[in-house]
Amino acid sequence: xxxxxxxxxxxxxxxxxxxxxxxxxxxxxxxxxxxxxxxxxxxxxxxxxxxxxxxxxxxxxxxxxxxxxxxxxxxxxxxxxxxxxxxxxxxxxxxxxxxxxxxxxxxxxxxxxxxxxxxxxxxxxxxxxxxxxxxxxxxxxxxxxxxxxxxxxxxxxxxxxxxxxxxxxxxxxxxxxxxxxxxxxxxxxxxxxxxxxxxxxxxxxxxxxxxxxxxxxxxxx
Amino acid sequence: xxxxxxxxxxxxxxxxxxxxxxxxxxxxxxxxxxxxxxxxxxxxxxxxxxxxxxxxxxxxxxxxxxxxxxxxxxxxxxxxxxxxxxxxxxxxxxxxxxxxxxxxxxxxxxxxxxxxxxxxxxxxxxxxxxxxxxxxxxxxxxxxxxxxxxxxxxxxxxxxxxxxxxxxxxxxxxxxxxxxxxxxxxxxxxxxxxxxxxxxxxxxxxxxxxxxxxxxxxxxx
DNA sequence: CATTTTCCTTGACGACTGTCATAGATAATT
DNA sequence: AATTATCTATGACAGTCGTCAAGGAAAATG
Numbered sequence: 001x002x003x004x005x006x007x008x009x010x011x012x013x014x015x016x017x018x019x020x021x022x023x024x025x026x027x028x029x030x031x032x033x034x035x036x037x038x039x040x041x042x043x044x045x046x047x048x049x050x051x052x053x054x055x056x057x058x059x060x061x062x063x064x065x066x067x068x069x070x071x072x073x074x075x076x077x078x079x080x081x082x083x084x085x086x087x088x089x090x091x092x093x094x095x096x097x098x099x100x101x102x103x104x105x106x107x108x109x110x111x112x113x114x115x116x117x118x119x120x121x122x123x124x125x126x127x128x129x130x131x132x133x134x135x136x137x138x139x140x141x142x143x144x145x146x147x148x149x150x151x152x153x154x155x156x157x158x159x160x161x162x163x164x165x166x167x168x169x170x171x172x173x174x175x176x177x178x179x180x181x182x183x184x185x186x187x188x189x190x191x192x193x194x195x196x197x198x199x200x201x202x203x204x205x206x207x208x209x210x211x212x213x214x215x216x217x218x219x220x221x
Numbered sequence: 222x223x224x225x226x227x228x229x230x231x232x233x234x235x236x237x238x239x240x241x242x243x244x245x246x247x248x249x250x251x252x253x254x255x256x257x258x259x260x261x262x263x264x265x266x267x268x269x270x271x272x273x274x275x276x277x278x279x280x281x282x283x284x285x286x287x288x289x290x291x292x293x294x295x296x297x298x299x300x301x302x303x304x305x306x307x308x309x310x311x312x313x314x315x316x317x318x319x320x321x322x323x324x325x326x327x328x329x330x331x332x333x334x335x336x337x338x339x340x341x342x343x344x345x346x347x348x349x350x351x352x353x354x355x356x357x358x359x360x361x362x363x364x365x366x367x368x369x370x371x372x373x374x375x376x377x378x379x380x381x382x383x384x385x386x387x388x389x390x391x392x393x394x395x396x397x398x399x400x401x402x403x404x405x406x407x408x409x410x411x412x413x414x415x416x417x418x419x420x421x422x423x424x425x426x427x428x429x430x431x432x433x434x435x436x437x438x439x440x441x442x
Numbered sequence: 443c444a445t446t447t448t449c450c451t452t453g454a455c456g457a458c459t460g461t462c463a464t465a466g467a468t469a470a471t472t
Numbered sequence: 473a474a475t476t477a478t479c480t481a482t483g484a485c486a487g488t489c490g491t492c493a494a495g496g497a498a499a500a501t502g
Contacts (some may be wrong), residue, residue, distance in 0.1 A: 022368035028448095046358065047359070049270035049355065052275045053488085053489080054310075054489080062450070065450070065451060066490085068490090068491065069448095073491095074490065078399075100336065106294065129354045130354040130357070133268075133347065133351040134268065135412070135416070136266035136347040136350070136351070136416075137269070137270075137347065137351070145412075146416065173431060177431060177441065180409040182401050183407050183430065184408065185398070185402065187404075187405065187408075188401040188404070189401075190357070191357060195363050207397070210394060210398060211394070211402065214393055214435070274459080274461090275459085283481085284482075285481090286481060286482070286483090287479080289460090289461065290479070294460090294461095
């Protein structure tokens with residue numbers, strides 16, 4: 001198989017040997033997050049294969065050497081990125097879930113919010129699929145990718161169960177299958193959008209509505 | 222956006238200036254295919270980001286310089302790879318479609334064949350998702366990726382319509398939506414499989430059966 | 443203020459990348 | 473057999489990569 005070797009050191013372990021238990025670690029983590037943010041921007045613009053540490057540093061206000069002060073590795077930096085991405089996108093649809101008054105409304109607003117996010121954060125979304133693909137080759141990314149995937153699955157499931165509650169029906173599939181189906185449609189639409197198809201967002205809304213109408217009917221079947 | 226520039230020359234154009242119309246081109250194309258095959262092997266093992274021309278040449282019986290005799294570019298080589306991959310996987314399920322005697326049988330055999338292919342050709346499948354992600358960043362891959370995607374969509378649709386014929390019902394969704402849903406489940410299972418989940422194949426079979434039972438019922442609804 | 447610790451820049455290292463020019467080997471043609 | 477065309481190997485090129493060591497700047501500590 002010849003896969004990349006296991007990580008020699010656990011990510012984030014003993015970076016600067018924080019020798020005293022004082023509050024020094026907070027500022028350190030803050031700068032780490034700041035740099036990971038610059039990396040996130042670079043990665044979402046160029047993709048994993050074309051992103052270098054020097055380019056990341058150029059998207060920050062620091063020089064390239066500082067990256068090795070805050071991160072042991074390129075992998076350490078990127079996994080930090082991925083974790084940061086997670087926190088940002090994981091609760092995106094919760095407001096909609098909380099405020100929707102009917103199943104039909106939630107269904108529709110969910111489709112709209114998905115399509116809007118697909119256009120608005122297209123760069124971040126394509127990066128997610130890029131990194132998820134990388135995790136199939138490089139074991140170093142698997143743990144974080146799996147964690148995000150589980151989070152997205154849970155997010156999808158919250159929507160599905162809430163629709164079920166409002167319509168007084170139970171979702172026809174389990175969390176994983178539901179997430180797999182939605183994600184397939186989303187990725188398909190994103191691919192079109194990135195290829196320049198201006199109708200991609202409308203297609204996503206249409207497809208989501210169509211599928212949810214079958215899957216999560218408004219009345220018990 | 223800062224996307225990579227457009228390809229200066231069309232792929233495969235005027236490679237060695239085949240000066241006479243004789244049958245010389247056939248042997249040329251044959252070696253091109255042979256080298257692209259070595260590249261396909263390398264790519265499926267390492268992924269796009271980690272694959273170099275020298276490594277590809279090492280997986281063939283030639284030296285690295287030969288690649289620039291048969292291909293103008295790294296992009297030219299990889300797009301040739303992608304086209305070769307296309308022809309290999311596009312008609313995989315046609316025998317099943319032709320021989321299945323009932324909707325239930327076709328549904329079941331399709332799920333089994335998908336799962337078997339996922340395990341058997343896992344390296345090629347993950348490469349496909351890798352390259353598809355690349356196409357969201359690099360326009361050079363978009364045309365070929367779109368062509369393959371359309372082919373896979375058509376393949377899925379042939380299965381769906383045949384099931385509909387046998388069961389005397391019409392598929393509930395159009396070709397694109399049907400393909401998007403199936404592809405989502407497949408990719409999810411592949412991700413698990415590549416992460417070492419031994420139950421990924423069984424999950425795919427279960428999920429496909431479950432979804433198809435709802436989507437393509439055996440009797441008119 | 444002096445001293446120590448933390449932070450950041452600079453410049454270099456070896457390795458690797460895609461590309462290409464040169465020239466030798468092989469095959470086809472005259 | 474001589475000559476030309478085709479194919480392949482070698483080695484070098486200008487860059488870029490991740491990494492790291494050395495030292496200056498800044499801040500915190502005494």
